[in-house]
Amino acid sequence: MEADIVVVGGGTTGPIAAIAAARRGKSVVLIERFGSLGGNLTLGLNTKPSGALVGGLPLEIWNLARSVGGAGEDYMAVSKSGGVKIASPCDPEIMKMLLTRLCAEAGVQILFETFVSSPVVEHGEVRGVVVESKSGRQFVGCKVLIDCSADGDMAAKADVPFVMGAGDATTTMQPVSMYFTMVNVDIKRLADWARQTDDVPARAIPEKDEDLAYGLWLTGFNGSLRKFQQDTGIKLQRENITLKTADGQLYVNATRVLGVDVFSPKEFSDAVLECYRQVDAYARFLKERIPGFENAKIAQISPVLGVRETRHVVGEYTLTEHDVLDGPYFEDSIAADASALDIHDPKGADVDFRGMRPYEIPYRCLVPKGVEQLLIAGRCISADHGAHARSRNMPACMATGQAAGIAAAVAVEDGIRVRDVPVPKVQEILRDLGMPIHGNQIN
Incomplete structure (x- = not known):
């Protein structure tokens, strides 16, 4: 099989990336190891973004769920540290169907029950992926690969550098759980x-x-x-x-x-x-x-274990704890995110859950070092352990998926490397979708 764009991982991030790219007329293959879309959002029974959905495809999908009784209205949660605006939970079974339907309507070819063994890289550039299914081993070629595997599997297997957890001697990571x-x-x-x-x-x-x-x-x-x-x-x-x-x-x-x-x-x-x-x-x-x-x-x-943190792929820029706490301006921002600060202490203490001012995610966090025609989106983007407390949450994952899908489509349209994609063009497309780019655009 050949496609313009291959998206690996049909969790919270991958379907958004696939829909965003396919709506620009590109041929897209979305590969998912389970038999439904949504990952921790649906199979994992998580159901709730830990923060507000502020625009673009993520908000479109939530509004669609609301229209069919599959989600409620946003609400303000209060705690000792103040208020946190949260998009209401969704019905996970309805969301499975909606994500699949939107992919199909956009022309995305979904491959369910298919495991991606590895990317194929020639002369430092991704050419496609090797997949395993009941049909055996097969190849899916592409011009751009988007890694939405959550664990950065494709980037790691393409020899892109990464950091595990906090990057210390004990590879401290947020704990796993099961809803x-x-x-x-x-x-x-x-x-x-x-x-x-x-x-x-x-x-x-x-x-x-x-x-x-x-x-x-x-x-x-x-x-x-x-x-x-x-x-x-x-x-x-x-x-x-x-x-x-x-x-x-x-x-x-x-x-x-x-x-x-x-x-x-x-x-x-x-x-x-x-x-x-x-x-x-x-x-x-x-x-x-x-x-x-x-x-x-x-x-x-839940039939799946909820994993909060593993690899942080090293990109052209690493989002830092300072960036998500203080919200600096980035010229190449592709999303303003209003996710809560959500830290499950690796040592077992109480959960730190706080509403904070919006912050920005630069495009460079989606562009890994050392390999061409590969983008990363979701919780494995280039971010340190502290920044991950916000960037791992569903609103941020969906926002980076959307941006990666659009950037991949622009790269195919213009015949250029994803590293060279003109970010202002991506930003313009995102604005047309109603997606805030900078923190001061969120009320």
């Missing part, structure tokens, strides 16, 4: 209790009961968790947990496993087993200690 859902929860009773307790310091609780289906978000339960562990002898790995609703179901973000090398099949598998142990324990905790859960039961456990 699960519970049904038969009395959500109104839970919301009424949460309004009265001081054990849930971070919250978004709608005033109207009809808004609870998508608008309830609760983080805390620290005191209740400590007491539960003292009483039962069960050891858990988080000081707080988060509950949220989507389409009336209760989604639980509670499990955590520290120090996992996700590139080790054994360690990865052991982490899945540990998450199952914790799912069982947290479900018991909620049923026994939290009002509204008296008749609840586990409905679904």
Whole structure:
């Protein structure tokens, strides 16, 4: 198979990149190892961008989900550190279908249940990828490859330099986890209790009961968790947990496993087993200690492990912690992002979740060093461990996917290297899509 552009990874980032490129008339192949799109957003049951969607394709898709009852309205979550504007969770099953439909309507060729073994690089330039499926080993040629694998798999296999986690001797990375859902929860009773307790310091609780289906978000339960562990002898790995609703179901973000090398099949598998142990324990905790859960039961456990951090591919510019905290102006910015600062301490302490001023992501963070006709998008862009606390979140991943898709299309149109793409042209296209480029363009 031959295409103008190949996108590796159909998670949160890849479909946006593929749609953006295909809508400019380019032939695009999107390759996904599972049988549906969305990754952690859908399969992983994460469902919620940790921040606002400020424009472009990401906002278009969320508005489409809202129009069919698959997402609620944005809400303001409050915590000790202030307010955080958050796009409401989506219904993961509806989102799977919407992402696939938009890809099909744009002309994207999706290859499900297909694993990309490696990129093919000749004379320092990507020529395509080798894929594995039930048909065996095959080749897909392209003019531009976009790595949306989340782990920077294509960049690493093309010998692009990268940094693991914080880049220290212990390769410190944010922990892995696994979402699960519970049904038969009395959500109104839970919301009424949460309004009265001081054990849930971070919250978004709608005033109207009809808004609870998508608008309830609760983080805390620290005191209740400590007491539960003292009483039962069960050891858990988080000081707080988060509950949220989507389409009336209760989604639980509670499990955590520290120090996992996700590139080790054994360690990865052991982490899945540990998450199952914790799912069982947290479900018991909620049923026994939290009002509204008296008749609840586990409905679904994510079939994929949620991985927050692995490789940071080294690009022409590395986004720094200073950049995402202070929000400097970048001439070559391709997205202004309003994601929260969301740090799961690698050593196991409390989660640091804070709303902050918008920051900008330079195009150079998407252009890896040393290889031509390769772009990176999603959580593996060129960013340090501190910047990753914001750039790993879904709004940023979708924004970099959109920019990479447009830049790849421009490179094909103009017959140039992605490294030489005129950023002002990409910015103009993004503005036409309603995407803010600079931080001062977000209210």
